[in-house]
Amino acid sequence: MIQRDAQSTVKPVLSQGLVAIIYGARQTGKTTLAKQVAASYKKPLYLNCDDPTVVANLTGRSAQELKSYIGDTDFVVIDEAQRVENIGISLKLLHDSYPSIPLLVTGSSSLDLANRVAEPLTGRSIEIQLYPLSVREVSTDTPSMLAHARTLAVRGGYPGMWALSGEEASKRLRNMAINYIFRDAFSPIVIYDRTILNNLLQLLAYQIGNEVNYSELSRKLGVSRETVERYIDLLEKAFIVFRLNQYRKNLRAEVGRLRKIYFIDLGIRNALINDFRPLHIREDAGSLWENFCILERRKYLSTTGRLVRSYYWRNNKKQKIDLVEDEQDTVQAFEIKYGKKEPKVPTEFIKLYPNSEYIVVNPNNFNNTLFRALPDDQISLFQGGLL
Helix, strand or coil, rough: CCCCCCCCHHHHHHHHCCCCEEEEECCHHHHHHHHHHHHCCEEEEEEECCHHHHHHHCCCCHHHHHHHHCCCCCCCEEEEECCCCCCCHHHHHHHHHHCCCEEEEEEHHHHHHHHHHHHCCCEEEEEEECCCHHHHHCCCCCCCHHHHHHHHHHCCCHHHHHHCCCHHHHHHHHHHHHHHHHHHCCCEHHHHHHHHHHHHHHHHHCCCCCCCCCHHHHHHHEEEEHHHHHHHHHHHHHCCCEEEEEEECCCCCCCCEEEEEECCHHHHHHHHHHCCCCHHHHCCHHHHHHHHHHHHHHHHHHHCCCCCEEEEEEECCCHHHHHHHHEECCCEEEEEECCCCCCCHHHHHHHHHCCEEEEEEECHHHHHHHHHCCCCCCCCCCCCCCC
């Protein structure tokens, strides 16, 4: 069983007497992670809210009734909690009345979680996003990381795909791309047009690494710009895509506010365009590598507790940087390249942000550049590739 990095994040939350809320797409391993955490307790209780009996026993109950239901357990897991009406109120009652019992809650929709779980638990909980498997989680040593990175860039990181052959994983991912997105990803109360959503996903799949213009998408789809914005917001809340906005502090030198959109799992992205060829023979290898690196950086940062704001940058002279991070007034710029050609240093960015750090990320150094730990008082510079 693969040990998840998020486990080290969950345990401190529980030890502080807070409710741990794990959210993320279905089949990313939330249940497995919850059971891994539960294994360290003497009398854990696992409640699956896909079971109607569980739902009935958690709905509209008093604190005493809830305690009677869970018994003398010393740890409670409530899986897929968004299925229970007003589950947030029930969790608040249970937590406030019996604070010594640790609670771990999982859910598959941030929209449902916000409405039904997180809001009533404000000040009593910490939310933790669980991503698909990371390259650090599946690699036992540094030499194996590049081979695993290339695999993740093609078939993605859903745990159920990892032990399958390439052909079997491709079949399963095609099925997931059709069924998961349209059946499991959205709340039943969300109204959407399946054809528009499918066409939008196709367009986004071909645009990873490029700026996305909502007005252009609306023309291609034959819908309003507002509809495009709403659907992309839904896709983000369903853990299918994520957005990067432009880093823009000099209004004259830097261009307007567009955005880039990346996929949280590249296996789903490749299923949408029906292309599972190896990375080294693909025309879109550079875009896939860019999505992979930004996603892996995002996974890594989610386990560190650091407050980092992520962007991309370009100016009116067509200079660009794939990833810009702003952390406590410290700026790091990552240029991501899959090929051997060295990128040109973005001189205008350096002039605008002279105290920033410029880092080139490629297949030979991604382990050292994306996953480095930072000292408490400063950012240490790497040798090579920096100004």
